[in-house]
Amino acid sequence: xxxxxxxxxxxxxxSVRRIAYQILEDNPNEKRxxxxxxxxxxxxxSKSIAKVLRSISNIDVVNCQIRIDKKxxxxxxxxxxxxxxxxNQSIVIVDDVLHTGSTLIYxxxxxxxxxxxxxxxxxxxxxxxxxxxxxxxYKGISLSTSMHEHVEIVCKNDTFEGYLT
Numbered sequence: 492x493x494x495x496x497x498x499x500x501x502x503x504x505x506s507v508r509r510i511a512y513q514i515l516e517d518n519p520n521e522k523r524x525x526x527x528x529x530x531x532x533x534x535x536x537s538k539s540i541a542k543v544l545r546s547i548s549n550i551d552v553v554n555c556q557i558r559i560d561k562k563x564x565x566x567x568x569x570x571x572x573x574x575x576x577x578x579n580q581s582i583v584i585v586d587d588v589l590h591t592g593s594t595l596i597y598x599x600x601x602x603x604x605x606x607x608x609x610x611x612x613x614x615x616x617x618x619x620x621x622x623x624x625x626x627x628x629y630k631g632i633s634l635s636t637s638m639h640e641h642v643e644i645v646c647k648n649d650t651f652e653g654y655l656t
Contacts, residue, residue, distance in 0.1 A: 493643075495654055497634060498615065511540050514540070521580075523553060524552055525555055526541045527577075529586040530559070532644050540585060564594055578606060580607060583612070584602065584613070588642050589617045591623065613628065
């Protein structure tokens with residue numbers, strides 16, 4: 492199926508755990524953190540991060556699903572929670588791979604329509620080919636690839652593996 496594994500399931504587990512600890516360290520005074528995952532793989536990653544956060548802290552972790560048309564990111568973005576829930580809160584937007592930054596820049600723009608205490612981005616794989624001024628604050632691995640290569644995260648039973656195709 493896939494030959495060129497760049498992120499094993501074991502590495503992904505460690506990355507998710509490290510990201511959760513970094514989020515906790517960056518939010519020492521927050522009582523609630525919103526973990527918002529871009530559908531669909533980003534949402535799976537966000538649920539894993541939220542699960543670890545709940546196991547290592549007493550902070551109220553709220554999951555949020557983000558629905559965005561990745562081919563037309565300027566279309567309406569939908570979230571599974573009302574904006575009143577994330578207003579004046581710390582939010583972490585999660586996706587599986589940061590490619591060009593297009594999806595994440597529009598998602599950040601959506602959340603910035605209300606006042607937030609903090610807005611950060613987490614990804615399992617950060618590629619270094621961004622077209623938009625967005626960065627991953629928390630990342631599993633960084634990878635320099637050619638523009639012709641594709642990075643894919645495969646989700647199976649709450650585990651993740653990354654492949655270069």
